[in-house]
Amino acid sequence: MTRRSALVALALLAVAGCGGSVAAHEPHWDYDAEGPDHWADLDRGYATCRAGHAQSPIALDSPAEIHPADHIEVDYRPIPSVNLLNNGHTIQASVPADSGNAIVVDGTRFTLTQFHFHLPSEHTVDGGETAMELHLVHTATSGRLAVLAVLLSVDSDPTPLSRVLTASPDHPGRTGTVTAVDPREFLPIDLAQFRYQGSLTTPPCTEGVEWTVFRHSAPVSIADVDSYRALFPHSNRPTQPRYGRPVVLAGPN
Ligand SMILES: [Zn+2]
Structure with a gap:
C-alpha cells in the first residue's frame, strides 16, 4: 500500500468508525443471519473479523493490572449542535471537528468525531x-482511533442521554439534530477505567484501536432503552478472545 492509499484508507476508516456511517459500497452485514460469526465470510475486506488476534469487545475483569497514573485525560465541553443519523446499525451523532472535544491518550490528542450506541452492552465488566x-x-x-466506552445501566428517570435518544431518527437513512449536547454528562461519576488495545466492533473489525472502558456504568432511562430496542432489537458483537493482551485498570479514582 502506498503512503497515499494508506492515508485514503485511514480517512475512510475515520468516517466508518465503530458502527459508523454506511458507505454506499459497504457489503451488507447485520446481527442476525449475517451476524458476527459470518462477517468474515461476507467480504474479503472483513477477514480480520475472524483472523484478528486483537479484537473487540472483550470481557473485562477486576482485578486487572492496576496502573493508577495511566488514565487518559478527558477534555470535553458543550457542543452547540450534533447531527443524528440512523445508519441501519446504530444511531450515530456526528460531532463538528471544531467542537474542541478531545481525549489525550499517552500524550496523543484524539478529537471526538462521533458517538453511537449498542444494545445490550458489548463489553462486560466482571461478567x-x-x-x-x-x-x-x-x-x-x-x-489512529481511540474509543471511550460507557456501559449504560437502566434507571427509572430521564438522563442526560434522553434528549439524544428521544430524537433518534426511526428509519434507516433518516437524520435529526440535537442542540446543546454536553458529553461530560454522559460519563460515570467514578472515572476508573480499563484500557487495552482492540479493534472496531463492526466490520471491517480493523485493529489498532485504543480502547478505554469505564469500570462503572452511567444511567440510561428504561423508556429510552425500550425505544432504542424497538429500532435495533440487538446490536452487540459477542466478547472476543484476549490472546494474552494486557488490560490495565487506571485511575484517576
Ligand atoms: Zn461501537
Whole structure:
C-alpha cells in the first residue's frame, strides 16, 4: 500500500468508525443471519473479523493490572449542535471537528468525531452486561482511533442521554439534530477505567484501536432503552478472545 492509499484508507476508516456511517459500497452485514460469526465470510475486506488476534469487545475483569497514573485525560465541553443519523446499525451523532472535544491518550490528542450506541452492552465488566453501551469515537491527526466506552445501566428517570435518544431518527437513512449536547454528562461519576488495545466492533473489525472502558456504568432511562430496542432489537458483537493482551485498570479514582 502506498503512503497515499494508506492515508485514503485511514480517512475512510475515520468516517466508518465503530458502527459508523454506511458507505454506499459497504457489503451488507447485520446481527442476525449475517451476524458476527459470518462477517468474515461476507467480504474479503472483513477477514480480520475472524483472523484478528486483537479484537473487540472483550470481557473485562477486576482485578486487572492496576496502573493508577495511566488514565487518559478527558477534555470535553458543550457542543452547540450534533447531527443524528440512523445508519441501519446504530444511531450515530456526528460531532463538528471544531467542537474542541478531545481525549489525550499517552500524550496523543484524539478529537471526538462521533458517538453511537449498542444494545445490550458489548463489553462486560466482571461478567455482567448492561442494557446499552455508548461509544465515543475519537481520531488523531495520524488517523489512529481511540474509543471511550460507557456501559449504560437502566434507571427509572430521564438522563442526560434522553434528549439524544428521544430524537433518534426511526428509519434507516433518516437524520435529526440535537442542540446543546454536553458529553461530560454522559460519563460515570467514578472515572476508573480499563484500557487495552482492540479493534472496531463492526466490520471491517480493523485493529489498532485504543480502547478505554469505564469500570462503572452511567444511567440510561428504561423508556429510552425500550425505544432504542424497538429500532435495533440487538446490536452487540459477542466478547472476543484476549490472546494474552494486557488490560490495565487506571485511575484517576
Ligand atoms: Zn461501537
